[in-house]
Amino acid sequence: MSELLSGYTLLNILEGSERIFRRGSWSQNQLKGSGYDLRLAGDLLVIPPSQGNPGHVRIARGESKPSFTLAPGDSAVISTKEECTFDFDISALIGPKFGLASQGLLVLQGMAAHPGYGREEQSGKWVPKKNGERLYFIVVNVGPDPVTLREGDTIAFLQIFEVEPPIVKAPVKNVGIEGLSGLFRTDTPETDGGLRYFRMVKDIQEKVKDLDVKIDSAASKVDLVTNASNMIVLFGVFLVSATVLGVTLTALVPLIENFSLPWSSFQGRLTATLMVVYGLSILISVVVVTAAVWRVVKRATTSAPSQKST
Numbered sequence: 001m002s003e004l005l006s007g008y009t010l011l012n013i014l015e016g017s018e019r020i021f022r023r024g025s026w027s028q029n030q031l032k033g034s035g036y037d038l039r040l041a042g043d044l045l046v047i048p049p050s051q052g053n054p055g056h057v058r059i060a061r062g063e064s065k066p067s068f069t070l071a072p073g074d075s076a077v078i079s080t081k082e083e084c085t086f087d088f089d090i091s092a093l094i095g096p097k098f099g100l101a102s103q104g105l106l107v108l109q110g111m112a113a114h115p116g117y118g119r120e121e122q123s124g125k126w127v128p129k130k131n132g133e134r135l136y137f138i139v140v141n142v143g144p145d146p147v148t149l150r151e152g153d154t155i156a157f158l159q160i161f162e163v164e165p166p167i168v169k170a171p172v173k174n175v176g177i178e179g180l181s182g183l184f185r186t187d188t189p190e191t192d193g194g195l196r197y198f199r200m201v202k203d204i205q206e207k208v209k210d211l212d213v214k215i216d217s218a219a220s221k222v223d224l225v226t227n228a229s230n231m232i233v234l235f236g237v238f239l240v241s242a243t244v245l246g247v248t249l250t251a252l253v254p255l256i257e258n259f260s261l262p263w264s265s266f267q268g269r270l271t272a273t274l275m276v277v278y279g280l281s282i283l284i285s286v287v288v289v290t291a292a293v294w295r296v297v298k299r300a301t302t303s304a305p306s307q308k309s310t
Helices: 006-017 176-183 197-257 261-309
Strands: 003-005 035-039 045-047 056-060 067-070 075-079 090-096 105-108 119-124 125-128 136-141 146-151 154-162
Touching: 003 006, 045 067, 045 176, 067 075, 067 136, 075 176, 136 176
Parallel strands: none
Antiparallel strands: 003 154, 035 154, 045 056, 045 075, 067 146, 075 136, 090 154, 105 136, 119 125
16 A cells, blocks of 8 residues: 655655765755656766767766756756655655657656655665766657756656565665666766667768758759750751751852842842841741740859758
8 A cells, every 4th residue: 555745744844864865965945746756967977078979978976067068969867856765664756747848859768756766775874875876868859959957956756655665675776877877888988878769869860951052063063064965966956957048048049140130129039038048047046046045044043042941
């Protein structure tokens, strides 16, 4: 049989003993109706040395890190200011805070803190550990924006129960900051520790963006080459057409001179007409080629700024 501790009952136990937390490590302001809001500590952390850095550094007990920022894909280990000294008739359920989830922060933790968490046996008696026992959480930023965590921020919710003590008392094992530091490779020069999956996803996303830029640039260059080739073909057609018209006109003029009709009435008009047709064909060809060149130049000048802005 168990009973949820809340309100004044919980407050009286906290003020009158160390059955739950070590004295001085908890705050009355964190009592929230049916439970207690756990706070972020400024030490016993494993965090990236800077935003987006794949490495991790350990902030030891007694050191101070008032705040730190996790870039998208970054992961870290955080601990509570509260130091647990659970008696063997005390247990607790641990729940995440939606305020962190709304910022894109994923929090991984155990479901419960067992009776005896934070206690050790001395001379046949189970007493609170000298420094108590922190609760640890692995966090990762899975959102689109950086998330800043500050010392004293609420990071989890604790519902505390009074339960029947176990028949056999035994120490409650805790991985602790040392074990988690191994996961995050803080003692080696390697930089692939922690929750690498999320960092790898972010790195892949960046590589895909770079690849998209290169593809757009290559496509733009292909378009320029294609347009230039089309312009060369068009200019070649223009030269061939002009040559054919010139040869045709040269061949027709002697034939026109042999016609028996008066020069002024037929030969002159036919010659003038052919000359006009030849001149118009040259003019139209020049206009078409000039328009094609202008389109190619305009596309080149408009595509260059867009590539830079990407």
